[in-house]
Amino acid sequence: MSTNELNELRNKIDEINLEILTLLNQRAEVVQEIGQQKEKQGTVRFDPVRERQSLDLIDEHHDGPFERSTIQHIFKEIFKASLELQEDDHKKALLVSRKARPEDTIVDINGEKIGNGEQGFIMGPCAVESYEQVKEVALAMKEQGLTLMRGGAFKPRTSPYDFQGLGIEGLHILRKVADEVGMSVVSEILTPQDVEEALDYVDVIQVGARNMQNFELLKTVGRVEKPVLLKRGLSATIQEFINAAEYIISQGNDQIILCERGIRTYEKATRNTLDISAVPILKKETHLPVVVDVTHSTGRKDLLFPAAKAALAIGADAIMAEVHPDPAVALSDAAQQMNIPEFNAFIEELKVFKGKLA
Numbered sequence: 439m440s441t442n443e444l445n446e447l448r449n450k451i452d453e454i455n456l457e458i459l460t461l462l463n464q465r466a467e468v469v470q471e472i473g474q475q476k477e478k479q480g481t482v483r484f485d486p487v488r489e490r491q492s493l494d495l496i497d498e499h500h501d502g503p504f505e506r507s508t509i510q511h512i513f514k515e516i517f518k519a520s521l522e523l524q525e526d527d528h529k530k531a532l533l534v535s536r537k538a539r540p541e542d543t544i545v546d547i548n549g550e551k552i553g554n555g556e557q558g559f560i561m562g563p564c565a566v567e568s569y570e571q572v573k574e575v576a577l578a579m580k581e582q583g584l585t586l587m588r589g590g591a592f593k594p595r596t597s598p599y600d601f602q603g604l605g606i607e608g609l610h611i612l613r614k615v616a617d618e619v620g621m622s623v624v625s626e627i628l629t630p631q632d633v634e635e636a637l638d639y640v641d642v643i644q645v646g647a648r649n650m651q652n653f654e655l656l657k658t659v660g661r662v663e664k665p666v667l668l669k670r671g672l673s674a675t676i677q678e679f680i681n682a683a684e685y686i687i688s689q690g691n692d693q694i695i696l697c698e699r700g701i702r703t704y705e706k707a708t709r710n711t712l713d714i715s716a717v718p719i720l721k722k723e724t725h726l727p728v729v730v731d732v733t734h735s736t737g738r739k740d741l742l743f744p745a746a747k748a749a750l751a752i753g754a755d756a757i758m759a760e761v762h763p764d765p766a767v768a769l770s771d772a773a774q775q776m777n778i779p780e781f782n783a784f785i786e787e788l789k790v791f792k793g794k795l796a
């Protein structure tokens with residue numbers, strides 16, 4: 439074959455390639471429309487029955503020279519790419535996504551900012567037990583220059599016979615101490631009905647792991663003007679977590695902090711498995727700040743420091759951990775809360791570590 443002939447054939451291939459490209463993109467546009475319909479109807483995007491029908495039709499009309507299996511393979515790749523396109527379009531539509539808002543959301547809690555590049559701390563007792571207990575922790579935190587105090591007033595426990603928290607009385611204590619010491623309160627609210635009353639006491643509403651898909655609660659906190667700290671569900675995928683945040687932002691509230699707190703796996707060495715890679719994934723996929731709860735993820739005091747270091751190194755916006763004046767007699771999470779000297783050592787070592795990262 440002469441060079442001229444070869445060039446002519448290659449020119450033909452170029453033309454056909456461009457025709458295929460046009461057809462593929464035309465197909466992609468139809469796929470996108472189908473994706474939008476499915477989104478509206480709430481139907482799943484992957485449809486193997488439809489793919490089988492398409493493959494059969496293609497097979498009926500196929501008469502070489504490619505092998506049938508080769509044609510099948512090529513079309514299956516097209517279906518796969520189409521599905522990805524529909525999924526990408528869906529992500530693009532999410533208000534929490536980077537695609538919707540490229541710049542980082544900074545959550546402002548009475549002047550203390552989460553997500554502005556300064557890595558912070560949210561500390562405090564697991565459960566509010568008494569004024570004295572909260573005050574002691576708050577003073578220790580203040581001494582370390584921390585202002586974001588967590589504390590559980592409503593405690594959703596695995597067993598109904600375990601301490602369920604002081605309820606509204608716990609919120610009164612948190613507010614009183616926070617006002618006396620100059621701190622902000624982060625506390626979990628369990629039901630939509632409690633949200634309004636809680637607004638007078640908390641600076642950040644926490645939605646707990648067990649409520650991550652309590653859609654009524656998510657919508658209610660989405661309608662108030664308070665930052666929300668949303669914890670990842672026990673067995674929630676990252677996509678489900680992102681969708682839960684979308685419920686909140688869809689109602690108007692964009693002051694959302696995502697919290698990775700470990701997920702349930704077969705591993706028993708820790709209470710949950712800290713999904714550390716969720717941090718950069720969430721930061722890449724969404725514009726929201728991400729904090730890591732080292733207490734609930736590890737459930738082990740000896741792992742708090744290494745887990746916190748890992749979280750800071752991977753880009754978490756803040757570390758969340760529990761402190762109790764006397765963990766041995768704590769009404770919840772006795773094994774994993776730090777006492778005050780341990781808390782001081784934890785913060786001081788992490789301040790040094792943060793300096794090294796900078």
Ligand code: PRE
Binds near residue numbers: 472486521
């Ligand atoms: C399409 C894509 C993904 C589905 O799994 C099935 C088919 C395709 O590319 O043909 C289109 C589509 O979403 C659909 O027909 O429902």
